[in-house]
Amino acid sequence: MLSLVSMVLIAPLCVAAGENASEQEEKKINPKEIIFEHLGDGYGWEVPFNHHYRIPLPVIVRDYEGHWHLFSSSRIQHGQEYEGFMLGGKDSQWHGKVVGLRPVNVDGQTMMEEYRPWDISITKNVMALFITVILVIWMVLRVAAWYKKSMYKAPRRFTGAVEALIEFMYNGVIKPTLGDRAHRFGPYLLTVFFFILIMNLMGLIVIFPGGANLTGNIAVTMVLALITFFITNICGTKHYWKEIFWPDVPWWLKVPIPIMPAIELFGVFTKPAALTIRLFANMLGGHIVVIVLTLLIFILGAFGAAVTGFTTVVSVCFSLFMLLLDVLVSFIQAYVFTMLSALFIALGTEKGEHGHGAEAHPAGHTK
Numbered sequence: 001m002l003s004l005v006s007m008v009l010i011a012p013l014c015v016a017a018g019e020n021a022s023e024q025e026e027k028k029i030n031p032k033e034i035i036f037e038h039l040g041d042g043y044g045w046e047v048p049f050n051h052h053y054r055i056p057l058p059v060i061v062r063d064y065e066g067h068w069h070l071f072s073s074s075r076i077q078h079g080q081e082y083e084g085f086m087l088g089g090k091d092s093q094w095h096g097k098v099v100g101l102r103p104v105n106v107d108g109q110t111m112m113e114e115y116r117p118w119d120i121s122i123t124k125n126v127m128a129l130f131i132t133v134i135l136v137i138w139m140v141l142r143v144a145a146w147y148k149k150s151m152y153k154a155p156r157r158f159t160g161a162v163e164a165l166i167e168f169m170y171n172g173v174i175k176p177t178l179g180d181r182a183h184r185f186g187p188y189l190l191t192v193f194f195f196i197l198i199m200n201l202m203g204l205i206v207i208f209p210g211g212a213n214l215t216g217n218i219a220v221t222m223v224l225a226l227i228t229f230f231i232t233n234i235c236g237t238k239h240y241w242k243e244i245f246w247p248d249v250p251w252w253l254k255v256p257i258p259i260m261p262a263i264e265l266f267g268v269f270t271k272p273a274a275l276t277i278r279l280f281a282n283m284l285g286g287h288i289v290v291i292v293l294t295l296l297i298f299i300l301g302a303f304g305a306a307v308t309g310f311t312t313v314v315s316v317c318f319s320l321f322m323l324l325l326d327v328l329v330s331f332i333q334a335y336v337f338t339m340l341s342a343l344f345i346a347l348g349t350e351k352g353e354h355g356h357g358a359e360a361h362p363a364g365h366t367k
Contacts, residue, residue: 035291039213039284041125043073043087043098046211053077055208057127061085062118064102073121088114125220128212132202136194169193169338177342178349185345188231192224193338200283200330204323215333216284218276225275228341232348233268240348244268271344275337282333286326293319 038046044054056074063069063084075082076098079089084101088094094116104113139162146155146163155163174189175182199214214220244264246254253260293315300311 034295035288037096038291039216039287040096041123041217042096043121043123044077045124045127045208047208057122057124059085059098059121060119061098061100061121063100064115064117085117124212125214125217128199128202128209128214129220131209132195132198132214135198135202136191139194139198165194166190169335173335173339174342177339177346179346181346181349185231185342185349188227189338189342189345192228192341193334196224196279196337197330197334200334201327203283203287204326204330213284213287215279216287218280221280222272222276224279224337225272228275228344229272232271232344235345236348237351239351271340275340279333279337282329286322286329290319290322290326293322 042054043059044056047053047055054073054077056072056077059069059071059073059076061069069083069085071082071085076086080086081101085098086101088097088099092099092114094114098117098119098121099114100117101112102115103110105111142159143155143163143166146159154160169190170182170186174186178185196215199220202210203213203215205211245261247260247264249260296315297308297312300307
């Protein structure tokens with residue numbers, strides 16, 4: 001709905017631009033720059049309908065002399081310099097990042113040189129992570145408080161929806177996959193599911209506190225995949241490691257050239273890579289499609305009012321369809337990531353044919 005309102009408000013501007021070609025040339029946009037700006041990180045939160053102002057966030061940097069500086073990002077917006085720091089320009093190798101200025105001696109003359117300080121600022125993505133963590137904790141504690149207060153009554157409305165998701169994921173995915181190990185790894189897997197789901201949904205909201213493309217950031221998805229990787233391998237059983245270094249295959253595939261052990265060992269590292277790329281690519285692709293559809297209104301605005309009006313209607317319809325589809329994709333990607341993580345952990349903690357109980361049959365297989 002917010003996207004629809006945005007499109008309707010900007011449509012008259014596009015029509016006016018189509019009627020004045022010279023004005024359109026002066027206000028020519030750079031689609032590549034806009035796409036990367038909206039999908040990337042930043043030191044402020046964009047304000048709707050105002051491209052030149054951002055909600056400031058704290059900048060925390062350490063200069064070349066070892067001194068720490070704390071100030072608002074509003075002090076370095078629009079090329080401003082503050083305490084020897086500014087945002088890297090388009091010609092800088094650190095474009096969009098906070099850079100410091102230090103004096104250097106060149107041919108007897110003192111010149112200012114850019115350098116990259118130690119930067120631990122609270123950027124848009126970092127703040128969005130904090131907000132997501134708070135929301136996930138609030139959701140879980142809300143369900144826990146309900147059952148503590150009304151143990152024999154089913155929760156309703158939002159609390160009931162959260163409880164239904166917990167029940168669906170635990171009894172439908174985690175328990176059938178892990179068996180009697182579900183209580184051990186269930187808390188982590190449920191946390192991952194809600195964490196990814198909230199990040200995905202928050203990214204679809206165009207205004208604060210949404211708009212941060214967290215799961216479209218490969219660093220975020222890589223960290224989540226690495227956590228699953230470490231849990232799988234640290235908790236791995238003897239049977240798991242035996243199947244990697246001495247799998248049950250004909251001996252000539254293991255000696256003298258360890259073909260199968262090399263393939264199995266390679267597979268250990270491809271699993272987190274698959275988790276990383278799958279979540280990153282799907283969520284990034286959805287955001288790019290919506291942005292491109294919106295930019296078509298401005299790109300085709302130079303062809304006249306009729307073309308602009310038709311493009312606006314088509315772009316709005318397709319953008320709304322993609323946003324609704326992204327809501328479904330947000331849940332599917334959180335579900336798939338959790339399911340694959342549960343499967344990898346189940347394979348890593350399997351005790352083999354001589355194990356006991358359900359641990360001998362991961363991924364829901366029973367005799």
